[in-house]
Amino acid sequence: MTTSPHDVIVVGGGNAGFAAAHAAAERxxxxxxxxxxxxxxxxxxSFYTAGATRIDHDGLDDLQDLVEPDERHDRTEVPPYSSQEYLDDLLKVTEGRTDRAMAEVLVTESQAAVRWLHGLGLxxxxxxxxxxxxxxxxSYLFWGGLHVGNVGGGEGLIADHTAVAQRLGTEVRYGVRARSLIVEGGRVxxxxxxxxxGAEHELRAESVILAAGGFESSPDWREEHLGEGWANAKVRGTPYNVGDMLAAALEVGAAKGGDWSTCHSVQWDAGxxxxxSNRELTNRLTRQSYPLGIIxxxxxxxxxxxxxxxxxxTYAKYGREILKQPGSIAWQIFDAALRPMLRTEEYDMPGIGxxxxxxxxxxxxxxGVDRSVLVSTIDAFNASIDRDVEFDPTVKDGRAAKVDPPKSNWASPLETGPFYAYPxxxxxxxxxxxxxxxxxxxVLDESGAPIxxxxACGEMLGGLxxxxxxxxxxxxxGMVFGRRAGSVA
Incomplete structure (x- = not known):
């Protein structure tokens, strides 16, 4: 069946796809x-995220009209986070391998994109x-440059996006798997x-925006591009990102962009x-209080x-380090003094490991670990801590454990029972x-010319x-580049 009543087709109903759809519909x-x-x-x-969105801003006063009211605001310090700091962080964590032009667009347009979506109803x-x-x-002190998130997390993000799409007249079709691109006269x-x-459809439009994610849900693609052992990784999010539209784009001449050999991976509940792909717990299966203890x-x-x-x-790269360990497993260890400081939403729920x-x-x-080795590890760690330095989790406090490998900040001795180990x-x-x-x-071909x-936008657009x-x-x-794609498609 062939249909062609549309100007723009967006493939993928996550945050980036909806942002692209909204921008096109507004035109x-x-x-x-x-x-x-x-x-x-x-x-x-996007559904599986906490909704956390990194934007540049000038502090709490700059955010008051963007975020929901909260009685804690009067007792809250939100340090400004400039676009230059944002860019510096991107350069630091990617070791300079970010596409500089893309990065500069992201860090200067992130707040504007969030304000645009907020104006639409997010x-x-x-x-x-x-x-x-x-x-x-x-009082409360925010840290780490990441301060704003969606009400209702990823679930709230997608619910809000869906409501906006409906209001703007975008047609959303569920249960449709795009397989390939139609090219005529050199144009998609x-x-x-x-x-x-199982019915097949040909759907036509003036432009196609690919927002169908990466290939993290395909064990075969992970082994091929990320390396041996990656088939064993647990899929945090959607089971549908198996590379269909990446393959389709490459088939029509698209050039690869970005780093195909690495990914975002985290410490994930092994127990x-x-x-x-847990729709109920979503991101709550991450274990992200690890800077307080040892692994x-x-x-x-x-x-x-x-x-x-x-x-x-560090969290987006430490999953990779655990995959390299024997059995692709590790344990985060805390004592009774640290236990109350762990994230409630991740460490206090039934059924966790x-x-x-x-x-x-x-x-x-x-x-199931050798007693003498674990005791030796913890004793050496405890003995190496510079206890004259004050422990302060709100800053990089320099309270180090001088062992191999070192712990550079937030070293707290593990000496008060009971003790906890999270696999x-x-x-x-x-x-x-x-x-x-x-x-x-x-999307560009191998010669650098647009197809x-x-x-493309979101995780399909490589380079950042x-x-x-x-x-x-x-x-x-996803918001910034989805908005840009939808504004020109």
Missing amino acids: GRKVLLLERGQEDMAGGN KYRLMYERQAYDRPDG VGVRATDDT AEDNE VNRDGQRFLDEGADFRNY VHEADTVEALADAM VTCGITFTFGGVKGDLDGR PGLF FSGNYPGGSGLAA
């Missing part, structure tokens, strides 16, 4: 958005439970797709029963610097490689991230 374009999932499985990876708030510490005087003029009955492998040994930086700048014991020896038994493995979020595009998302009628990324910049990038 009076008739938009069709194709979502592979049915309504109860829709939203792409709701935002300050993320107290994830990005602020409460101080003894009852539509997509071939199948619906949930929970339903720990892949050991099944040999009872530490293998990374838990306190190298705020977790916003955790071992608890009154002594380190008993904890080792519960973990973690590698949870993959999204891949960093995509297609190459210009700053408006026009007429073809655009490599090896690591600053937390919250993925959703921001």
